[in-house]
Amino acid sequence: MASFSVIDEQNSVAFAPAGNTLPNSAGALFQLLRDGTPRTRSDLTAMTGFARSTISARVEELLDASLIRPAGENSSTGGRPPSTFAFNPDARSVLAVDLGGTHARIAVTDLAARVLAEKEQELDITRGPVAVLDAVGAIAMELLQETGRSPEDLLGVGVGVPGPVEFATGRPMSPPIMPGWDHFDIPGHLRQWFPVPIMVDNDVNAMALGEHAVTYPGVANMMFVKVATGIGSGIISDGRLQHGAQGAAGDLGHIAIPDGDTTPCTCGNAGCLEAVASGPAIAAQLRERGFDVPHHAAMLDLVRSGDVEALRTVRQAGRQVGSVLAGCVNLLNPSVIVIGGVVSTAGEHFLAGIREAVYSRSLPLATQHLRIVVTQTRARAGVLGASALVTGHGLSVENVNRLVG
Amino acid sequence: MASFSVIDEQNSVAFAPAGNTLPNSAGALFQLLRDGTPRTRSDLTAMTGFARSTISARVEELLDASLIRPAGENSSTGGRPPSTFAFNPDARSVLAVDLGGTHARIAVTDLAARVLAEKEQELDITRGPVAVLDAVGAIAMELLQETGRSPEDLLGVGVGVPGPVEFATGRPMSPPIMPGWDHFDIPGHLRQWFPVPIMVDNDVNAMALGEHAVTYPGVANMMFVKVATGIGSGIISDGRLQHGAQGAAGDLGHIAIPDGDTTPCTCGNAGCLEAVASGPAIAAQLRERGFDVPHHAAMLDLVRSGDVEALRTVRQAGRQVGSVLAGCVNLLNPSVIVIGGVVSTAGEHFLAGIREAVYSRSLPLATQHLRIVVTQTRARAGVLGASALVTGHGLSVENVNRLVG
DNA sequence: TGACTTTTGATTGACAGCCGACAGAAGTGC
């Protein structure tokens, strides 16, 4: 949490480490329990330094709000065995929506981002915000009913959309593949079904958050790279998702690859990563070589069949992604890079190409502890991230204090 | 501060915006006054919502600690004229040290990063940490005497060094041009003179912080790019300086330029930005064309003399820096890029080359509000940043509470 | 079974933080 620490002189007043600032409140105590580990009241007094009576009162509050629940008793150490308490992910639910270009995945999760109900549906984003969001609302209501929850049980709604978003307002900003959505008030429209906080972000940012929350919770600096129809990334630096000034951060797709390539790109420039290493670009390269791969699903089938030429092509695309990621590694010095998106399902050759290029082109200090891995959350990254978007802030100290108050 | 805001539903409980969390304390109140604007007690009650009596008590505390000072009276609006108070930058001093490869700049500043005394000195970093830091300590003691301050008056010491630093411990990490400094405990050694908090960071990070604090205080996303013997950058994202996992973030120098260049680099790779656009690289290119430029100081003189060939070379180097920065813009979406380092003094042609490449290769959404400017703080960026490093955390809510308590 | 240990809940008193009320200070306007 405290990304920052300070060198104290030995015997004098020093700056307070940021992490020590624990105003005693139910919300602050809750943060200690949020990892899911059952703890006793004694554990909590030891961790906080507060009186047992104070801790007892706070625990009571959290139990009343059912944000924590009894988690059995520890074995006795010679006296009365202490009862333990743990985070109760069932206290509230979260509605998580992941909108792609042609389909939507909608899930109801608990507060630990565990999926309670889920539906994937063909849904063309070009139908416009009203039609798409109305469809999403209807499906979400069904899912809620399925899980026996009501819209009021929701801690919030998280939405990932395939384009840049002004995070503060939840409005898409000049999204290239979402005609009719520019500046549309997504939270305002969804509010008719869900009278709860609604947070919207870019879909790749959501995926980064999902993978981070579920698979790499302690990692402060990571990137999630999605390679599919387009190529984008979500950046977590210093433990926080980075949006940039206009919500456009993470756009890897139109970075020029280092080898002087001149393949024209849809953006008008030449040599963009997306023009040579995206799913459609790989498929196009294979078509040039005589393969019958009308779309990138067919391309993936071909690769998985083990065709040598296809493997070589995919590996080369991996190298090109890696050559751009090498620059990102030098610039951001992450400790984990997660590769996702459909192309990441092409197998080890793609990842191997990426690793090869990154490790040959990045500086040793930046790569010595770097892990480049494939997504664990796969197609679910988006909804898990949408869920994390909500819990990440809905379960903050302030908001938990509000929930118990 | 609150980089983050949340969409509330209209008539229901919502997440508390992070910025609203103002536990009333002298430290919190101080943050409102820190911009230097004189304010009345009424202003502060209106801003915080607390009772006048409470504000009066806090103001009293801050006055006693001389962290704020009376700033005259506003004109009457029909009754007794209100007295105003403002941040008092003279309350404490800061020792700021900027170590380069061959010289050191040492300054004593006030809490608003205004230089009270300053000295620049030839000092070869390769002499090793003990010799260098002993020299720094001696000069710093002189400067303190000059300003009539004692080491105990210091809020802290900030140090910038030309290499990666593990920020939490203040130790250089495998620095390429600092033989003998690897893992050296810089704060531990400086503590013998200065029994105060000591913070160490990379010099370019310090420059970024300095330019940010002095020239662009409200900007949440910016980069500071130093082009000199090497090429590096400091990244401020979401209002915070980014260090990356090993303190190696911001290393632009060894990112491959997009045009397929194969100039060999000292790092062992080819086509690194530093190999084609750094001061020595530009000088080498001019030597190849028959100019007598033994080092990059001579190169800069040549450029300033207006030689057309030299201007063309510098402009081309600017384009190459810009081609890499274009990728950074897509990745980080900053709103300001500041160009510093000696090469930035070569004149408008260098900057023009950068702008040309960035605007032609970055996406419109990311560049529409992007400013690319030359440093305002010039050679002082490093010490100003070292000062900001100290005040940025020594004047936090917690530490001000400690100072008044 | 009984002595001992540990946890838990309830009670109590001390204390700090904050507020509202009040009176005095220092101006303006007639």
Add this chain to the structure above:
DNA sequence: GCACTTCTGTCGGCTGTCAATCAAAAGTCA
């Protein structure tokens, strides 16, 4: 000069928090 307005400092009371104490609960060990 006087009424009025606005600002300022002080005081008492309210509230919420904390730490210490005590008794009861629930186990272990001999």
